[in-house]
Amino acid sequence: MTSSFVFDDAEHMRALFAEETNGNIYSRFTNPNTTEFVDKMVAMEGAEAGVATATGMAAGFASIIGLLRSGDHIVSSRAVFGSTHALLTQFLPRWGITHTFVDIDNNAQWEEAITESTKMLLVETPSNPGLDIADLSFLGALAARRNVILNVDNTFATPLLQRPINYGAHIVWHSATKWIDGQGRGLGGVVVGRADLLREIYLFARNTGPTLSPFNAWMFSKSLETLHVRLDRHCANALAVAQFLELHPNVERVMYPFLASHPQHTVAKRQMKSGGGIVSFIHKDGAVGGKRFVDGLKMASVTANIGDTRTIVTHPATSTHARLTEEARQAVGITQGLVRLSIGLEDVSDIIADIDQALQ
Ligand SMILES: Cc1ncc(COP(=O)(O)O)c(C=O)c1O
Structure with a gap:
């Protein structure tokens, strides 16, 4: 934690600025x-x-x-x-x-x-x-x-x-x-x-x-140092959530790269080791259903971030992508019923139970 570094002498300072030697000068640089x-x-x-x-x-x-x-x-x-x-x-x-x-x-x-x-x-x-x-x-x-x-x-x-x-x-x-x-x-x-x-x-x-x-x-x-351990769990939890959502009657469509129903599933399998920790889905009751789902969750946090230890829910059409025109959102499938879940590290049965009761 420092803003700048002390040089040995004037010549050292010159050499560092001239990039003739390696070292730190100022924390905006390195x-x-x-x-x-x-x-x-x-x-x-x-x-x-x-x-x-x-x-x-x-x-x-x-x-x-x-x-x-x-x-x-x-x-x-x-x-x-x-x-x-x-x-x-x-x-x-x-x-x-x-x-x-x-x-x-x-x-x-x-x-x-x-x-x-x-x-x-x-x-x-x-x-x-x-x-x-x-x-x-x-x-x-x-x-x-x-x-x-x-x-x-x-x-x-x-x-x-x-x-x-x-x-x-x-x-x-x-x-x-x-x-x-x-x-x-x-x-x-x-x-x-x-x-x-x-x-x-x-x-x-x-x-x-x-x-x-x-x-x-x-x-x-x-x-x-913990990324591999965390991601294994995020991805396993996310796949289980995606599979659960796909069978739920209140869900119109689930987006998750490692579901066979994903349009680019073959490409995803070829270039990715796992499907990642994000699952998006379209609520069958559109904007009303999506918002009621968000409000119904008890454990998940309603916040704009992703990739946290905790499960997070966002309604992109009214938050992260709210400034796009409706036409631009439609062009990339961000409908009013789309809900984005960032699946956390909690026990997967707790995550699914929370999602299930919110969907009910
Ligand atoms: C795919 C992607 N790229 C870039 C960003 C921007 O990152 P930051 O919020 O750290 O500026 C985000 C943030 O949500 C993101 O999801």
């Missing part, structure tokens, strides 16, 4: 805690370099703005987190960076949307909150063939369930706030990937300031 966290994430993702950021959105923003410039174009999956959607539609156009949305599982659309100006393919898989899946093998090959950067938000999967770099991704980012912290304690993010690209992103973060606090970096480093 800090031993953030370096430890980044190094762990780099190893887990099979990347070459990384940068830790203050939030997941800072990671996503840095991964784009650190590499692109005015006139560049992004092809993005339509189904992205609400703030990523806002970044693409409301902020990046101010700096002349445009985008085309495509359906995440429509490979022909990805291919056709690429223009002369396209510099990046951006994808979130599984997507929040619809759990749509992109075919990473296809996107990796496409990015290589068309010479564009493949940038993946891997928040929902974590490197334990899916390693996009194995399929050709150049950049991978996370909201560390979610499964990486896993205990609902603090915000953070991380970008990892190819060394030359990460150098640009590092310089952007170092000079504009969205870097991670040493305290949160220490916390996330400790969290990574």
